[in-house]
Every structure is written in C-alpha cells, then in structure tokens.
Amino acid sequence: MPELPEVETIRRALEPHLYGRHITAVAIREPRLRWPVPADLADLIGGKKILTLERRGKYLLLKTDRGTLIVHLGMSGSLRLTPSWEAGRHDHVVLCLDGASYLIFHDPRRFGTLLWSETPQRHPLLRHLGVDPFDPRFGGEFLHRAARGCRRVVKSFLMDQRIVAGVGNIYANESLFAAAIHPARTAGRISRARYEILARSLRRILADAIDQGGTTLRDFTDAKGRPGYFQLALKVYGRENQPCSRCDTPIRRSIQGQRATFHCPRCQR
DNA sequence: ATGGTCCCCTGACCGC
DNA sequence: TGCGGTCAGGGGACCA
Numbered sequence: 401m402p403e404l405p406e407v408e409t410i411r412r413a414l415e416p417h418l419y420g421r422h423i424t425a426v427a428i429r430e431p432r433l434r435w436p437v438p439a440d441l442a443d444l445i446g447g448k449k450i451l452t453l454e455r456r457g458k459y460l461l462l463k464t465d466r467g468t469l470i471v472h473l474g475m476s477g478s479l480r481l482t483p484s485w486e487a488g489r490h491d492h493v494v495l496c497l498d499g500a501s502y503l504i505f506h507d508p509r510r511f512g513t514l515l516w517s518e519t520p521q522r523h524p525l526l527r528h529l530g531v532d533p534f535d536p537r538f539g540g541e542f543l544h545r546a547a548r549g550c551r552r553v554v555k556s557f558l559m560d561q562r563i564v565a566g567v568g569n570i571y572a573n574e575s576l577f578a579a580a581i582h583p584a585r586t587a588g589r590i591s592r593a594r595y596e597i598l599a600r601s602l603r604r605i606l607a608d609a610i611d612q613g614g615t616t617l618r619d620f621t622d623a624k625g626r627p628g629y630f631q632l633a634l635k636v637y638g639r640e641n642q643p644c645s646r647c648d649t650p651i652r653r654s655i656q657g658q659r660a661t662f663h664c665p666r667c668q669r
Numbered sequence: 670a671t672g673g674t675c676c677c678c679t680g681a682c683c684g685c
Numbered sequence: 686t687g688c689g690g691t692c693a694g695g696g697g698a699c700c701a
Contacts (some may be wrong), residue, residue, distance in 0.1 A: 510677080
C-alpha cells in the first residue's frame with residue numbers, strides 16, 4: 401500500500417496525538433509479520449514515553465525516551481489511533497497509551513514490520529537506505545551520479561530504496577511520465593538534464609500527493625480513517641488503455657520486475 | 670558488485 | 686453461488 405506520501409500522511413496525522421504519551425500495555429495478537437514481532441516487545445516498550453514519530457523512507461520510527469519502534473507497513477499495513485478498541489481481524493498489535501487510547505497495527509497481508517531498536521539508524525533494515533527525496537542532497541545531479549554505469553531500467557533504479565528512499569510503484573510511474581522518460585530506458589544512459597527534470601517532477605508529485613492525503617486505490621486511510629485523494633491526479637498509474645492526458649494516445653501497461661508499469665508510448669522516450 | 674526472479678500473505682475481482 | 690485464476694501500493698533471499 402503505502403509509499404512515501406501515504407506514510408507521511410499517517411505520520412502527520414498521528415504525531416500530535418502521540419507526543420509525550422506513555423505506553424501502558426502491549427498486546428501481540430499475531431506475531432507472524434515479515435519478521436516475527438519481538439515476543440518481549442511489551443517489556444521493551446512498556447512504560448516508555450513517546451518523544452517523536454519520524455519517517456525514514458517508507459519506515460516510521462516511533463522514538464521513545466529509550467529505544468525506537470521501527471514500523472513498516474508493507475503492502476497492506478495501517479496504523480490507526482482510536483479511543484476504544486474491539487479486537488478486529490488483522491489487528492495484529494495494539495499499543496495501549498495513557499489517556500485511554502489505542503494505537504493499532506493492522507495488516508491483512510502481513511508484509512509489514514514491527515521491530516525494536518536502540519540504534520535505529522544502524523539497524524540492518526535502515527542502514528542502507530538512500531536519501532529522502534526532500535533531502536537537500538537529492539536532485540538531478542545526485543540521480544545522474546548514482547546512475548553512472550547502472551544498466552538497469554530507470555524505473556527499478558528509481559524504486560531502489562538504497563538510492564532514493566520512499567519511491568514505490570505509483571510514484572515511480574507518475575514521475576517518469578511527468579518527466580517524459582520511458583520507464584524501460586537504461587538508468588545509466590540518461591542525461592543529467594533529464595535527471596534534473598525527473599528529480600523536480602518526483603519532488604513536486606510527492607509533495608502534491610502529501611497535500612492530497614496520499615493515494616487511496618483500495619483501502620488506504622490515514623490514522624483517523626480518512627482516505628487520500630491523489631488517485632484523482634494520477635496520470636498513468638492504473639490507466640491502461642485510457643487516453644494520455646497530454647496527447648490522447650492510449651496508456652500502455654507492461655510488466656517490469658514483476659510489477660505493473662504504465663506509460664504513454666508517445667510522450668515518454 | 671549487479672541485476673533479475675521468486676516468494677512471503679490475504680482479499681477483491683472477474684469470467685465461467 | 687461457487688471456483689479458479691489474476692492482481693495488488695514492498696522488499697529480502699537467492700541465483701547467475
């Protein structure tokens with residue numbers, strides 16, 4: 401489900417309600433996620449005070465006064481904050497907070513992650529993450545340099561979390577369309593000038609998507625249950641055979657790296 | 670090192 | 686109504 405804009409949407413909705421709260425109890429109802437939820441999570445996080453909720457790529461970091469809960473939502477994960485809670489299907493982990501509210505990790509497909517770390521930046525899952533698209537270091541020059549000698553197709557290059565952290569399938573497709581770059585072009589053979597356009601397109605699209613509360617294709621909602629609206633602004637993703645917004649040529653769907661790829665065969669070269 | 674494939678899992682949808 | 690096939694926003698493990 402969630403790429404950078406959706407994760408950021410959840411982060412913004414949650415953080416003001418989490419700051420300074422204490423975790424009073426933890427219930428692990430289903431530990432079998434991407435990796436097992438630590439059986440002693442209650443001991444690790446119980447009684448801790450929440451300091452911040454940060455985002456690193458598609459990860460959320462719930463920082464406490466001692467240690468950090470690392471959260472990844474996978475394809476179908478969500479976090480929601482409710483004043484009351486009745487056990488629902490796929491509500492795998494529940495954090496009880498002081499002030500009688502519940503932070504619920506819900507994930508039907510269980511591709512998500514909940515792990516504990518005292519040094520999250522050095523955690524194996526986070527250590528190799530690339531720059532955030534909103535980091536000042538990110539830009540056309542950065543992409544051009546990172547792509548030097550790279551023989552992969554540009555779309556999978558863009559989705560490689562070790563290069564840029566946070567870009568998934570929707571926003572890779574959309575930013576390549578905005579930059580008029582064919583998704584199957586070899587990453588290492590794209591000019592610096594075109595990477596400048598791609599970097600700007602990506603930033604603008606991610607920022608717009610955050611403003612719209614993310615993209616809701618099926619079931620994405622923020623921490624209060626509200627859907628996003630950026631799906632209304634999608635130009636190619638999920639639009640196979642529909643006319644290109646720029647030239648009316650039917651949008652084409654293909655498969656790259658086991659994932660659906662959408663592009664306009666006329667606009668994108 | 671690099672790049673491509675497989676697979677983890679559930680649910681929704683489609684055609685028969 | 687039921688059944689089988691396909692597809693889905695991610696990414697680590699494994700292989701050449």
